Amino acid sequence: MVTPRLPIEAGSIMVFARAIGDPNPIYSDPEYARGTEVGGIIAPPTFTQSSAHYDPDFPLRPRIGEPWMGSGREPTGIQGGGPVGGAPGGGTGLHAEQHFEYHRPLRPGDVLTFETKRGRTWEKAGRRAGKLTFIETVIEYRDEHGELVVTVRNVGVRTERVVDQERG
Amino acid sequence: MALRASELQVGDRREAVLVEDLTRTQIVQYAGASGDYHPLHTDEVYAREVGGYAGVFAHGMLTMGITGRLLTDWVGDGRLTRFGVRFVRQVWPGDRLTAHATVEAIREEEGVHYVDLAVTTTNQDGDDVVSGYATARVDP
Numbered sequence: 001m002v003t004p005r006l007p008i009e010a011g012s013i014m015v016f017a018r019a020i021g022d023p024n025p026i027y028s029d030p031e032y033a034r035g036t037e038v039g040g041i042i043a044p045p046t047f048t049q050s051s052a053h054y055d056p057d058f059p060l061r062p063r064i065g066e067p068w069m070g071s072g073r074e075p076t077g078i079q080g081g082g083p084v085g086g087a088p089g090g091g092t093g094l095h096a097e098q099h100f101e102y103h104r105p106l107r108p109g110d111v112l113t114f115e116t117k118r119g120r121t122w123e124k125a126g127r128r129a130g131k132l133t134f135i136e137t138v139i140e141y142r143d144e145h146g147e148l149v150v151t152v153r154n155v156g157v158r159t160e161r162v163v164d165q166e167r168g
Numbered sequence: 169m170a171l172r173a174s175e176l177q178v179g180d181r182r183e184a185v186l187v188e189d190l191t192r193t194q195i196v197q198y199a200g201a202s203g204d205y206h207p208l209h210t211d212e213v214y215a216r217e218v219g220g221y222a223g224v225f226a227h228g229m230l231t232m233g234i235t236g237r238l239l240t241d242w243v244g245d246g247r248l249t250r251f252g253v254r255f256v257r258q259v260w261p262g263d264r265l266t267a268h269a270t271v272e273a274i275r276e277e278e279g280v281h282y283v284d285l286a287v288t289t290t291n292q293d294g295d296d297v298v299s300g301y302a303t304a305r306v307d308p
Contacts, residue, residue, distance in 0.1 A: 019201035020233035038246040045236040052203030060206045070207030075217035095228040099252035
């Protein structure tokens, strides 16, 4: 498998900062950023999440010309709602934990490569969701020199049944 | 401005309301920015009829991203060395999100000063939606 590349781009940083509702000019204004300690635009702490765009196998992105699990003429374009959504009353995959370790800030112009490694897997009995299966994934982002820039550890959980909560 | 270890005390806190009324549009914005287009977050029909949920809900990583603003506003840009959370509760459109950070330790390692923070974000009912930690490099 080819290791995917994540080019860090100023426009993507601006769009990402808008989406998380952060007006800090360090993410969008090069002149402001030049006068700061870091000396230029950097990416917000959770920015590597956008590497999904560059992961050729990322399952949660519609594929051109292929059926998609979201609604169109029908509530889902895939029989049974697809592999991750789960059928009514069925289980769902959810994000349980996310951990970042930062070795240096990300800057426009960086081109990172990232490697995803399967971590531990464990099970736990849930109160409402039935059996919970936790799956850990470690992603290492490195720069052009092979130096570690960000390490991500993410824990996903698959539930046996849908866990719903009342709206506040 | 970076924080100074000498001016920090265990128990120092910051909190800020970071989202007054979370919109479905912001969730869609995050889907586009992050590349995570799971219809549970963006497609009300799918979320109800296929997912079995009351409606769409926010990506956990949107809540974590929103929470990060409190940290970088406090410790300064490019100063975080660690940031981690557990996703405790779902975040729904209409939620008001308040992030909280509390100094747990101020320490020195190989001549570098760090502050360890406990981090939570709560909704309008005062319930945690994410709960975690962060560490930042600070000046002496």
